Amino acid sequence: MARKDTSAGTPATVALTKAGVAFTPHPYEHDAAAASYGMEAAEVLGVAPARVFKTLLADVDGALVVAIVPVAGQLDLKALAAAVGGKKAKMADPQLAERKTGYVVGGISPIGQKTRLRTVLDSTAAEFDTVFVSGGRRGFDIELAPDALAGVTGATVAAIGRG
Known part of the structure; x- marks a missing residue:
């Protein structure tokens, strides 16, 4: 998987590019009426929900x-x-989350946050060659x-999710 177009220009893509981390951007048309941002991403991108984090x-x-x-x-x-x-x-609090990360709810990426926070990745991520996370805005995921x-x-890797 090669680094591709970073024209999205989010702090996440900038941080990944700067770190030399290979990623694939996946922009998609976000539906403002979507009940779940993550499930919307899985559906639109045609990816199993277990691979979208x-x-x-x-x-x-x-x-x-x-x-x-x-x-x-769930967490x-x-x-x-x-x-x-x-x-x-x-x-x-969602407003605190937005202030500390620099991202809006529904588009909070774990990468390139304004304030570096302790991070834990669910251990099920290791079951996949690649996973998808928010790229820093609604309608944009990174693989x-x-x-x-x-x-x-x-991140520390630990079993923090439950089905």
């Missing part, structure tokens, strides 16, 4: 943590807290190898 922010004992889990499932907050050595996790995703985000 959503980026969520949680508050673990007062610190923001990025969780990357399949769109087909297990207890497992996330345990993965980072915390006691209790709750979903972060890359799970190990490259973990490397560029500094």
